Amino acid sequence: MRFSERPGILRLAARNLLRNPGRTLVVLLGVMVVAGTAFAGGLIGRGVSFAVSRGLERLGADLMVVPEGAAEKTHTALVMGLPTAFYMEGAGRLEAIRAVEGVAAASPQIFVETLASSACCTGHLMLVGYDPETDFTVKPWLRQNLKRELAPDEVLVGNHILGVTGDPLLFYGSTFRLAARLDPTGMGMDETVFLPAPAVWEIAERSRELATEPLEIPQGHVSAILVKLEDGADAAQVAAEIERRLDGVTVITAGEIARSVADDLSVLMASLLPVLISLVLVAVLLFVILFFAIARERTREIGLLRAMGATAGQATGALVLEAGLLSALGGLAGVLAGSAVYGLFKEAIMVSYTLPFLYPPGAEQTLLAAAVVAVAAAGGVLAAAVPARRLARLEPHEAIHAH
Known part of the structure; x- marks a missing residue:
């Protein structure tokens, strides 16, 4: 009699999984927890x-x-969007920075912490006033997407601020219209309102009459000066030269922001890694014990299959395939559960570790999910391979009379 090929083995593996649903469910949950933790960790790393x-x-x-x-x-405002306000003398410092070798452009910004308009959100948010004459961060986006400059009563908002084009937003008694919304970045800009600096000074002037608490900004002061370097300029050297020439300032480089986020991410991953390793060890041990027990139960069954003409690989293939199928199902369930749980607690995790987050492109998420499922399936197959190899070495009559 010819032993049926792979479709028959697949049916046998599926039938064996349903034979003991309680045991199958326990293993499924174990793999799901491991896969879910791994997928959430990978998603955090890529998203950050x-x-x-x-x-x-x-x-x-x-x-x-x-x-x-x-x-x-500044770091917290850039990364998490938590509003902040501080000021320094602007004009003199701006000219001194432009005179530093390697500086291609410099533009001031003014930060204002304000009670949010109920039309857009709740709590506080940050207004950022940019200089329309020298800006090189906001204006390129306006030219490319809005195709025009902001009107005196218009603002550009981050992606997380609610409202549609034309909606009124109230700041210190002054009303503005929402002109456009930025694409999501996952960083503090999603919680920020951008407007020309002259409008900020106008808000401050009007607030003395229109607002409960007036906005006080020292005349001629700014919050930050953004610097664009010439091609080939060394950021660290230019930063050091600016700090040498100017008293009372700190220079933050883009690399420092990225490194700071990487350090915060490493802290989170360091706490996640021991948990993941422990879960993997427990899952592997559970699989090995389980499939040794299953192999013992099915020794006679495998002996009969061998006696009917099945090769050693075919006879034990159902056991290995069963492990792979169960692990793959657990991995898939883990990916879905990990994604759902992370979605619920993402904000708490990001705030606790001061991390930005933006879901990576769908193709990357799919690739990560496929990798987690594949690794889970491979782990199950390897765990079942040990008892399967032992069974494959038995002669048919030994297996049949093993009990």
Whole structure:
């Protein structure tokens, strides 16, 4: 009698899984937890890297010059969008920075922390006033997407701020219209409102009469000066030269922002890795024990299959295929569960570790999910291969009379 080929083995493996649903469910849950943790960890790593890449690209500056002691607040504002406000004398510093060798352009920005308009959101948010004459971060986006400059009563908002084009937004008693929304970056710019600096000074002037609490900005002061370097200029050297020439400032490089995020990410991964390793070890041990038990139960069955003409590989193939199928199903369930659970707790995780996040492209997520499922399936196959190899060495009559 010719032993049936792979379709028959597949049916046998599926039937064996359903034979003991309780045991199958326990193993499925074990693999699901491991796969879910691995997928969530991979998603965090890729999402953070993608957000930093997109955010720094949108920022468009190589350096940021801020008042001494404001670096941490600036980092938190850039990464998480937590509003902040600080000021330093602007005109003199701006000219001094432009005179530094390697600087191609420099443009000031003004940060304002404001109570959000109920039309767009709740809590506080940050207004960023840019200089229309020298800006090289906001204006390129306006030219490419809005195809025009902002009107005096218009603002550009980050992706997370609610509202549609034309909606009114109220800041310190002054009303503005939402002109456009930026694409998502996963960083603090998603929580920020951009408007020309003259409009910020106008808000401050009007706030004395229109707002409960007036906006006070020292005349001639700015919050930060964004710097674009010439091609080939060394960011660290230019930053050091600016700090040498100017008192009371700190220079933040784009590389420092990326490294700071990478350090925060490594802290999260360091706490996640021991958990993942422990779960993997437990899952592998569970699989080995389980399939040794299953192999013992089916020794006579495999002996009969061998006696009917099946090769050793065919007879034990159902056992190995069963392990691979169960592991793949657990991996798929883990990917779905890990994605859902991470989606629920993403904000808490990102805020706790001061991390930006932007879901990577769908193709990357699919590739990551496929890799997790494939590794889970391969792990199950390897765990079942040990008892399967032992069974394959038995002669048919030994297997039949093993019990």
